[in-house]
Structures are given as structure tokens and as C-alpha cells.
Amino acid sequence: MARIDLISPHAPVNAATRLKAAMEGVTPDSPQQVIGTGTEHDMTLWVHRPNFRNDMKTRLIATMQPHAGGTRIRGRLGGPRSVFVFFGCWFGFVSLFLVVGLTMLAASFAEGVGLHDLIFVVVPVFMLAVGGFILWAGRRDAREDRTAILAFLHQTLATRPFSSRDL
Numbered sequence: 001m002a003r004i005d006l007i008s009p010h011a012p013v014n015a016a017t018r019l020k021a022a023m024e025g026v027t028p029d030s031p032q033q034v035i036g037t038g039t040e041h042d043m044t045l046w047v048h049r050p051n052f053r054n055d056m057k058t059r060l061i062a063t064m065q066p067h068a069g070g071t072r073i074r075g076r077l078g079g080p081r082s083v084f085v086f087f088g089c090w091f092g093f094v095s096l097f098l099v100v101g102l103t104m105l106a107a108s109f110a111e112g113v114g115l116h117d118l119i120f121v122v123v124p125v126f127m128l129a130v131g132g133f134i135l136w137a138g139r140r141d142a143r144e145d146r147t148a149i150l151a152f153l154h155q156t157l158a159t160r161p162f163s164s165r166d167l
Contacts, residue, residue, distance in 0.1 A: 002146070004074070004076070004150075007159065008071045012041070013040045016038060018156055019038060019043065022152070022156045023036065029050050032048065035048045042062065043061075043073075043075075047148050056079050056080065056135075057138075058146055059077070060075055060077045060153075073159065079138075079139060097127075105121050
């Protein structure tokens with residue numbers, strides 16, 4: 001998740017019109033490209049991949065404000081916060097079960113009972129591995145998507161990073 005602060009020479013209404021024109025004609029079968037929604041006040045952009053659904057996709061959620069005859073675009077570029085909250089809860093909750101399972105396994109070995117408590121370790125480790133794989137698979141295109149979204153904005157709106165000299 002990264003904060004972005006860009007400036008465009010186009011006024012907000014003109015910028016929104018240019019974005020809308022760049023995204024016209026997109027259908028579910030369209031080739032991979034940046035698409036989104038928005039008005040002259042805000043925008044949401046993401047990379048469209050045909051016949052592929054990913055709720056963890058990298059998105060730009062930004063506001064557009066008039067600035068010195070152009071537009072200042074400020075927002076957040078990254079995955080949805082809900083994904084990180086969910087996986088934080090997932091890994092935390094499953095880790096608690098793993099700690100309990102390891103404690104039970106250690107106690108069963110201390111009593112000389114054996115490996116019957118091993119299932120209480122194997123299942124949480126498997127669940128952690130599956131969660132890690134899902135997170136990896138869902139976020140594997142994130143760096144490319146960030147680059148594509150920023151390149152799209154640069155190409156469509158002639159954006160550049162906002163700096164203190166723009167004040």
C-alpha cells in the first residue's frame with residue numbers, strides 16, 4: 001500500500017473526460033488494460049484481465065482536486081485493506097491453534113503417549129500454508145499492476161509526481 005501524490009496539467013473535468021474516453025468500449029473480453037470508475041472528484045483504477053477475477057487486485061483510489069489550473073491526484077495505490085485485515089485475523093487465529101497444538105504435542109511426548117496429538121499441529125500448519133499460498137497467488141501481479149496504473153495515468157493525463165515547488 002503506497003500513498004501517491006501526482007499533478008496533471010488538465011483541469012479535473014477535462015481529466016475525468018480523458019479518463020472516460022480512454023476506457024470506452026471495455027468489455028469482459030477486452031485485452032488486459034487499466035480501467036476504472038470515477039468523476040471529476042475521485043477515481044478508482046485497476047488492471048482488467050479478461051476472464052480472470054481477483055478480489056485482491058491492486059487498485060488506485062484517489063481524489064482529484066483543482067490545483068494551479070490543473071489537477072492534483074492524491075490517493076492510495078495497493079490492495080484492499082479488507083484483504084490485509086482478513087489475512088491478519090486468519091494468520092493470528094490459526095497461529096493460536098498451532099501454539100495450542102504444539103503445547104499438546106509436547107505434553108503428550110512428556111507423558112510418553114506418542115504422536116496422536118500431531119494432527120493438532122499438522123492441520124494449523126497446513127492452514128497457514130494455504131493462507132500464504134492464497135495471499136501470494138492473489139498478489140503476484142501487484143508490482144506490474146502498480147506500474148501499469150501509473151503509466152496509464154502518465155499517458156492519459158500527463159501526470160508527474162507532486163513536489164513542494166508546485167505549491
